[in-house]
Amino acid sequence: MNSMATKGLGRAPRNSAWRLAIVLLAANVSGEASPASSNTTAPAPLTLGPGARYVSMGSSFAAGPGVSNPADTSADRCRRSIDNYAHQFARRRQLALVDVACSGATTAHVLGRWNELAPQIAAVTPDTALVTVTVGGNDVGLVRSLMAYSCAAQPMPPLETPGGTCPSPALPHESDWRALEASLDGIASAVRSRAPGARLVFVQYTQMLPARGSCPVIPIRPADVAVLKGVQHRLALVTARVAWRWHAAIVDPRETGVPHDPCAAIPWANGFPVTGGPAFFPFHPNLAGMTAIAARLDRIVH
Numbered sequence: 585m586n587s588m589a590t591k592g593l594g595r596a597p598r599n600s601a602w603r604l605a606i607v608l609l610a611a612n613v614s615g616e617a618s619p620a621s622s623n624t625t626a627p628a629p630l631t632l633g634p635g636a637r638y639v640s641m642g643s644s645f646a647a648g649p650g651v652s653n654p655a656d657t658s659a660d661r662c663r664r665s666i667d668n669y670a671h672q673f674a675r676r677r678q679l680a681l682v683d684v685a686c687s688g689a690t691t692a693h694v695l696g697r698w699n700e701l702a703p704q705i706a707a708v709t710p711d712t713a714l715v716t717v718t719v720g721g722n723d724v725g726l727v728r729s730l731m732a733y734s735c736a737a738q739p740m741p742p743l744e745t746p747g748g749t750c751p752s753p754a755l756p757h758e759s760d761w762r763a764l765e766a767s768l769d770g771i772a773s774a775v776r777s778r779a780p781g782a783r784l785v786f787v788q789y790t791q792m793l794p795a796r797g798s799c800p801v802i803p804i805r806p807a808d809v810a811v812l813k814g815v816q817h818r819l820a821l822v823t824a825r826v827a828w829r830w831h832a833a834i835v836d837p838r839e840t841g842v843p844h845d846p847c848a849a850i851p852w853a854n855g856f857p858v859t860g861g862p863a864f865f866p867f868h869p870n871l872a873g874m875t876a877i878a879a880r881l882d883r884i885v886h
Contacts (some may be wrong), residue, residue: 628700630713630758630781632885634678637711639782640670641694642718644727645789646685650854650865651874655683655812660685662686667871669787670716673885679791682707690722691767695774705774712779714885716835718787720823723764725754728813730792730804731869733812734856738804754838756815765822772830783885784832787877788820790869791838791845791855799847801855835880837873844873878880 630636640646648668655664655671663672664683674681684704694704694717708715718756721727728751731760735750756764768786775784793802793813802809820836837844837852846855852873854864864870867879 603821629783630779632677632679632783633712636679636713637709637716638670638674638677638716639707639712640668640681640683640685640716641707642685642719642787643689643722644687644718644865644868645721646670646716646718646787647683647687648874649687650867651869651871656774662790665874667874669869669874669881672833672875673881674829676878676882677706677778682827687717689719691719691764691771692723694719694771695767695793696713705771705778708775708778708782710779714783715775715779715880716785716787717775718789719771720764720768720819721789722755723767724760724819726789726792726812726819726865729755729812729815731856733804734866737766737805745766752773755811761818761822763817766825768797768823768826769829772826772832776830784827784830785881785885786823786827786832786834787881788823788836788838789816789835790873790877791843792816792853794847795843795846797847799855801846801857803856833884835884836878837869837880840876844876864871 589608609669613768644663646668647692648665649663651665652667653665654660655666655668658673662685664685668685670685672683673679682705686698686704689698689704692698693701696703707874731753732753762865772784775782793809793816798804798806798809804812818837824834826832842848844850844852846853848866849869853869854866
């Protein structure tokens with residue numbers, strides 16, 4: 585895993601993970617998703633043995649920026665890691681992985697082009713036996729808002745923050761939630777249409793905030809913590825509702841009975857870099873989180 589020391593109060597080194605995270609968030613573009621189909625029939629699944637085609641789609645929470653070495657340096661802007669949950673699970677089962685997850689992606693980028701990138705859904709072919717999806721957080725500004733509130737709590741913005749100012753929060757409106765659910769329905773519909781026999785699994789976002797209180801790596805005011813917890817909770821509910829409609833499975837790394845938020849003894853996600861500590865990709869799954877998700881996939885996908 586790439587590691588860079590954080591120097592000075594609230595400062596980060598050149599080319600830091602913090603700067604890259606902000607740049608990726610700023611790269612999001614809007615787009616409309618296809619409407620969902622009413623066809624929710626679950627056909628007989630394809631064989632999921634060694635060599636079966638597995639497509640991983642989604643945002644940075646699937647791609648795994650900073651988790652370990654890049655999976656493909658030619659696709660560096662997507663920041664896919666060789667140890668994201670898809671790669672780990674594919675190695676366990678000897679699957680033929682097609683990883684098209686991309687940091688900064690929204691549901692619009694799963695269903696449509698993103699500049700030079702083809703729609704992620706295009707990777708799903710009739711012989712695809714498994715599709716996993718982790719997306720939606722960028723549609724409702726979850727990580728951007730986590731970073732914005734954390735940045736604002738520093739005595740000064742991190743040195744490499746673009747423009748020298750903290751990003752503004754991007755809390756969702758009701759119209760954003762309606763659009764997200766329609767887009768997730770559109771993704772599920774497209775998967776069912778393109779690969780009727782594929783298993784479809786929605787992987788929820790890792791827990792980003794503690795159940796109670798806070799800690800140095802979550803430098804966010806209690807009132808804002810409550811708001812952001814509400815955003816992540818609703819994101820999970822919307823995703824689960826879509827999964828239920830389309831007979832898809834759910835992997836939820838929050839449902840363990842043991843806290844694994846950034847403040848926990850064994851965190852599955854990063855918080856915000858603290859002075860004098862190691863640098864990392866803020867508010868994203870770490871290696872332990874990706875490994876836990878891969879293990880859960882191994883238990884439920886047959």
